[in-house]
Amino acid sequence: MAVTFPDIQAAxxxxxxxxxxxxCPHSIPLSEATGMRIFCKLEYLQxxxxxxxxxxxxxxxxxxxEQRKRGVxxxxxxxxxxxxxxxxxxxGIPATVIMPRFAPLTKIANCRRLGAxxxxxxxxxxxxxxxxxxxxxxxxxxxxxxxxxxxxxxGQGTIGxxxxxxxxxxxxxxxxxxxxxxIAGIALALKTLKPGVKVIGVEPVRAASYxxxxxxxxxxxxxxxxxxxxxxxxxxxxxxxxxxxxxxxDKTVLVEEPDIARAVLRLMELEKAVVEGAGxxxxxxxxAGLVPDLKGKNVVLPLCGGNxxxxxxDRVIERxxxxxxxxxxxxxxISDRPGGLARFAGLIAEEGASVIDIAHDRAFVQDDITTVxxxxxxxxxxxxxxxxxxxxxxxxGFKLG
Numbered sequence: 001m002a003v004t005f006p007d008i009q010a011a012x013x014x015x016x017x018x019x020x021x022x023x024c025p026h027s028i029p030l031s032e033a034t035g036m037r038i039f040c041k042l043e044y045l046q047x048x049x050x051x052x053x054x055x056x057x058x059x060x061x062x063x064x065x066e067q068r069k070r071g072v073x074x075x076x077x078x079x080x081x082x083x084x085x086x087x088x089x090x091x092g093i094p095a096t097v098i099m100p101r102f103a104p105l106t107k108i109a110n111c112r113r114l115g116a117x118x119x120x121x122x123x124x125x126x127x128x129x130x131x132x133x134x135x136x137x138x139x140x141x142x143x144x145x146x147x148x149x150x151x152x153x154x155g156q157g158t159i160g161x162x163x164x165x166x167x168x169x170x171x172x173x174x175x176x177x178x179x180x181x182x183i184a185g186i187a188l189a190l191k192t193l194k195p196g197v198k199v200i201g202v203e204p205v206r207a208a209s210y211x212x213x214x215x216x217x218x219x220x221x222x223x224x225x226x227x228x229x230x231x232x233x234x235x236x237x238x239x240x241x242x243x244x245x246x247x248x249x250d251k252t253v254l255v256e257e258p259d260i261a262r263a264v265l266r267l268m269e270l271e272k273a274v275v276e277g278a279g280x281x282x283x284x285x286x287x288a289g290l291v292p293d294l295k296g297k298n299v300v301l302p303l304c305g306g307n308x309x310x311x312x313x314d315r316v317i318e319r320x321x322x323x324x325x326x327x328x329x330x331x332x333x334i335s336d337r338p339g340g341l342a343r344f345a346g347l348i349a350e351e352g353a354s355v356i357d358i359a360h361d362r363a364f365v366q367d368d369i370t371t372v373x374x375x376x377x378x379x380x381x382x383x384x385x386x387x388x389x390x391x392x393x394x395x396x397g398f399k400l401g
Contacts, residue, residue, distance in 0.1 A: 002150070002240075002244075003150045003153045003154050003157070003184070003185070003188065003240065003244060004188075005188060005189065005192040007150065007151075007154040007157075008154045008157035008158060008160070008161065008185065008188060008189050009161070010154070011054070011058040011151070011154040011155045011157065011158055012158040012161055014057075014058055014061050014062075015054060015057045015058055015061070015155060015158065018057055018087070018090070019046065019053050019054050019057055019158075020045055020046050020047065021162060022041060022042045022043050022045050022046065022162070023041075023042050023045070023166075024039050024040065024041045024042070024162070024163060024166040024167055024300060025039065025040060025042075026038070026039050027039065027040050027270070027271060029270035029271065030266070030270055030271065030283065030286075030301075033266065033270065033287065034283075034286040034287065034299075035295045035296065036286065036294050036295060036296065036297055036298075036299045037296070037297065037298045037299065038286070038299055038300075038301060039166070039167050039170075039298065039299070039300045039301070040271065040273075040300075040301050040303050041159065041162070041163060041166075041300055041301065041302040041303060042273075042303055043159065043279070043302055043303055043304045043305065044273065044274075044275055044276075044279060044303055044304070044305055044306030044307075045306075047086060048079070048082035048083055048085075048086045048110070048114075048307075049079070049082065049305060049306045049307040050079035050082065050083065050231075050279075050304055050305035050306070050307060051079075051156060051159060051182065051302065051304045051305070052079040052080045052082065052083035052084075052146065052305075053082075053083040053086065053087060054083075054155040054156055054158050054159065055080075055083070055146075055149075055151065055152035055153070055154070055155030055156045055181065055185075056080065056083035056084045056086075056087050056088075056144070056152070056155070057083070057087045057155065058151045058152070058154060058155035059144050059149055059151040059152055059155065060072065060084070060087050060088060060091055060093060060144075061091070062151050063093070063142060067142045068091070068092075068093050070094075070139070070140055070141055070142065071093060071094030071095060071096065071139075071141050071142070072084065072088060072093060072094070072095050072096070072141060072142045072143070072144050073095070073096040073097070073098070073132050073135055073136060073141040073142070073143055073144070074095075074096075074097050074098070074132070074143070074144045074145075074146060075097070075098040075099075075125060075128040075129040075131070075132040075146070076097060076098075076099060076125070076128075076146050077099065077100055077102075077103050077104075077107070077125055077128075077230055077231060077233060078099065078103050078104055078107030078108075078111075078230075078231065078307060079107070079231055079305050079307060080144075080146030080147075081097035081099055081107065081111050081116065081118075082107060082110055082111055082114065082307070084097060084116070084144060085097060085110075085111045085114040085115065085116035086114050088115075088116070089114050089115045089116075094117075095115070095116045095117070096116065096117040096118075096119065096132075096135065096141065097111055097116045097117070097118055097119070098119050098120075098121055098122070098128040098129070098131050098132045098135070099111070099118060099119070099120055099121075099128060100120070100121070100122045100123060100124055100125055100127065100128045101120050101121070101122065101123065102123065102124075102230075103120070103230075104230065104307065104308070104309035104312070105309055105311070106307060106308075106309050106310065107307050107309075108120070110307075119131065124224050124233065124235060125233065125234055125235065126221070126235045126236070145179075145238065146179060146181070147178060147179025147180055147181030147182070147234065147237075147238045147241055148179060148180070148181060148238025148239060148240045148241050149181075149240075150240060152181050153181045153184050153185045153188075153240065153241060153244065154185060155185070156181050156182045156184075156185035156186065157184075157185025157186060157188055157189045158185075158189070159182075159185070159186050159189075159302060160173075160185065160186040160187070160188070160189025160190045160193075161189050161193075163186070163189075163190065163300050163302075164189070164190065164193050164194060167298060167300055169298055170190075170194065170197055170298050170299075170300060171197065171198065171294070171297035171298045171299060172197060172198035172199070172200060172291075172294050172297055172298075172299045172300070173186065173190060173197065173198075173199055173200070173299070173300040173301075173302070174200045174201075174202055174282035174285055174286070174291065174299065174300075174301055174302075175187075175199065175200070175201055175202070175282065175302055176201075176202055176203075176229070176231075176232055176278050176279065176281045176282060176302070176304055177201040177202065177203045177209075177210045177232065177237070177245075177252070178207075178209075178231060178232035178233070178234045178278065179209075179234040179237055179238045179241060180210055180237040180238050180241030180242050180245050181238060181241045182302070182304065183199065183201050183210075183241075183245050183249060184240075184241040184242075184244040184245040184248070186199065186302070187199040187244070187245055187248035187249055188244060188248060191248045198250045198251070198294075199248060199249050199250055200249070200250060200251045200252070200253065200285070200291060201245070201249050201251070201252040201253070202252070202253050202254075202255055202281045202282055202284070202285045202290075203232060203252065203253075203254055203255070203281070204227040204228070204229045204232055204254070204255055204256075204257070204260065204277075204281065205254045205255065205256055205257075206224075206225035206226065206227040206257065207222075207224060207225065207227050207229065207232050207233045207234065208222065208254055209221075209222050209234050209235060209236055209237045210237045210242070210245070210252060211252055211254060212237075213236075213237045213242050213246075214246065214252065218239075218242070219236050219237045219238065219239050219242050220236065221235050221236045222235055222236070223235075227257065227260070227277065228257055228260045228261055228264070228277035228312070228316060228319075229260055229276075229277035229278040229280075229281055230276075230277060230278065231276060231277070231278030231279070231304075231305055231307075232277075232278045232281070253285050253290040253291065254290075255281055255284040255285055255288055255290070256288070257319070258319060258320075258322070258323035259284040259285075259287060259288040259323070260277045260280055260281060260284045261277075261316050261317075261319035261320035261322075261323055262284065262287055262320045262323040262324055263280035263281070263283040263284035263287055263320075264276075264277060264280045264308070264313075264316050264317075264320055265316070265317055265320030265321065265324065266283060266287065266320075267280055267283060267303070268317075273303065273306070274306055274308060274313070275303050275305070275306050275308070276305045276306060276307055276308040277308070277316070278304060278305055279302075279303045279304045279305040279306065280303070282301040282302065282303075283301055283303075286299070286301070321379070324382065324383070325380070325382050325383025325384075325385075325386050326379060326380055326381065326382060326383075326386075327356070327377060327378075327379055328377070328378055328380065328386045328389075328390075329375070329376070329377045330375075330376060330378075330390070330400055330401065331361075331373055331374065331375050331376070331400070331401040332344065332373070332374050332376060332393060332398045332399065332400050332401070333365065333371050333372070333373055333398065333399040333401075334371065334372060334373075334374055334398060335370060335371060335372075336362070336369075336370055336371055336372040337370060340372075341358075341374070344374065344393075344398065345358075347392060347393060347396055348378060348389060348393070350392075351385075351388060351389045351392050352380075352381070352385070353378045353379060353380045353385065353386075353389045354378060354379045354380075355376065355377075355378055356377040356378060356379050357376070357377040358374055358375070358376045358377075359374065359375045359376075360372050360373070360374055361373040361374070361375060
């Protein structure tokens, strides 16, 4: 089912006033960190914390009176469910959302708070979709696909219209890919208005359904693996989205989990923005050096969601610091005599590092009986500082492993 540029224009008029026209400011710190001129499209400022409201609102407004009365249903790991729940509530449309059992707790709680009937079912989004299909057949509800329905793609494309107005000298945009609806809509809008703009997609290595589709020439199911970018965990890219995106997207890159964690950390530190893993993947691609041709260019990063689970945030911060070289775990052999540990810790302190955790291991040490192994986690400024601390300890006679 084709989506056209006029569809996006009509969607923009349809959702105006009910969806936030988010700012797209220039980020000086991220520009310095990447060597590009970075602009951040702040989609996490939407009422429900993500861009998904755009497509959801557009799709709901296109329903017939009979469909509105019967109600709608969606399968989603969170952000699409939130968008449907919120705008269905505003429009007086009954909404049911099927969420996988692993869905972030904050998204589950917020969907219920917005008045949706929330059903947890399935290990992933495909199993949740199967449950939704059964309910559609039983109750004759209208299913709203979170990334492949043409009204959804058109709604997401309104971001592209805004970006062109906000950054008229744009050179490139880096867009997260889950089911493909976001990048398909944005690419259609940008390539229509400014064909020379580069549209680059980014996927987590552990959920690369679009890359698999490119290799196969059509959408194919992939084996899902847990990823920090849970909002991009779609086992099969949408058929409509894929057919549109494959013609318009210039390049696709894959990011690893440590890169995603580091990007979440950088956004918190430099932009004071709490962004979920999916929304941080465009920055992850920049920090990982995957788009070197964009150095010195005007680049927009859609920060598409901010609904990160607080339980996960703590882990993401620690992994980001480890990826950044600011947390290090190592083992050292030290004297087991009085003062041995104090000397070891004192040298770390002299180098300006902090001991986060330390544990003794006497039973399995292969050195003489007067020594003990300590398993240590320390915090430093960066990887260079970490190397200096280890060099000092080795110079003082400590055996490191």
